[in-house]
Amino acid sequence: MEIKPLNRFPRDTVERWLLTIPFYKVVKQQDNWQFELLLEHAHIAHYAPGELVLQRGQRDQWLYFLLRGQLDVYPDENADGEPINQITPGEVFGDLAMLIGRERTATLKAAERCREVVVLASDFSGFSDLESTRPITLATKLAYYRNTVHSLRWKLEVYRSQHPEHSFANRHRQVKLYTGPKETREELSALHAQAQSLARLLLEWNGEFGGGQ
Numbered sequence: 001m002e003i004k005p006l007n008r009f010p011r012d013t014v015e016r017w018l019l020t021i022p023f024y025k026v027v028k029q030q031d032n033w034q035f036e037l038l039l040e041h042a043h044i045a046h047y048a049p050g051e052l053v054l055q056r057g058q059r060d061q062w063l064y065f066l067l068r069g070q071l072d073v074y075p076d077e078n079a080d081g082e083p084i085n086q087i088t089p090g091e092v093f094g095d096l097a098m099l100i101g102r103e104r105t106a107t108l109k110a111a112e113r114c115r116e117v118v119v120l121a122s123d124f125s126g127f128s129d130l131e132s133t134r135p136i137t138l139a140t141k142l143a144y145y146r147n148t149v150h151s152l153r154w155k156l157e158v159y160r161s162q163h164p165e166h167s168f169a170n171r172h173r174q175v176k177l178y179t180g181p182k183e184t185r186e187e188l189s190a191l192h193a194q195a196q197s198l199a200r201l202l203l204e205w206n207g208e209f210g211g212g213q
Contacts, residue, residue: 002046003121006039014039017067017120020090026143034140038122047110047117052079054094054108061125064094069117074107075210084210086111095148098124099199105206130188138188145191152198159205168208172201 006014018024018039028035047053047069054064056077071093072083087093087108097104110117126136127144156172163169175197178190 001048001051004044004046006042006044009044021065021092021120023144023147026147027140030139030143031137034137037135038140041126042120042122045119045121047119049110049112049114049117051110051117052107053110053117053119054104054106056104056107058104059097059102060094061098061123061128062094063092063098063122063124065120065122066091066093067118067120069114070111071108071117072111074109077107079107079109083109092151096199096203099148099195100203101128105203130185130192138185139183142183142188142191145188145195148195149191149198152195152202155202156198156205159202159209163209166208168201168205172198175201 015028019028024035024038027038044067045053053071056075066087066089068089070089071087072079073085073087074080075084084106093108094104124144126132127141130141133141153172159166160169160172175194178187178194180186180190
């Protein structure tokens with residue numbers, strides 16, 4: 001693995017990478033200072049084919065976005081046998097364990113068939129404190145949790161469409177949407193609770209059908 005800070009890359013390259021990620025695009029649009037702050041807490045990691053990226057059982061507060069290549073997902077620490085899933089460019093990973101404060105539930109390796117795998121790693125430890133607005137502002141935290149809830153609900157709807165008769169099929173629809181005042185701590189708290197509930201449901205689906213993460 002080779003790790004490089006974002007300032008080692010041309011600025012237009014960095015923005016081209018990050019602005020394909022909905023969360024970063026929203027932050028850039030609403031507060032450039034927050035966008036720059038997020039850049040300071042992120043780096044780019046390059047992995048060779050077959051190299052370990054995440055291991056089952058690990059704990060950390062990093063969130064990852066695959067920019068190039070492909071990752072193979074394995075259910076055990078040793079990455080034995082055939083992968084149970086793949087992660088492709090544009091996908092976020094590591095978010096479920098981070099949301100509910102538990103260890104990683106799968107092992108991820110750079111796919112052997114890819115010449116190079118490029119990952120954006122971001123330190124999201126500041127997002128778990130819902131009371132503080134420094135240095136991460138309320139607006140930035142809201143943008144993250146809104147995007148996360150939307151992404152989790154979409155993934156759960158995909159499972160539902162594939163397995164409509166399963167006992168899990170409608171459980172995510174029972175997680176209530178927030179209908180109160182917008183741009184408030186109340187909304188942030190509700191979104192955080194939704195994200196945690198949806199993350200737990202998605203982990204159950206993954207355990208049932210080998211989605212892993």
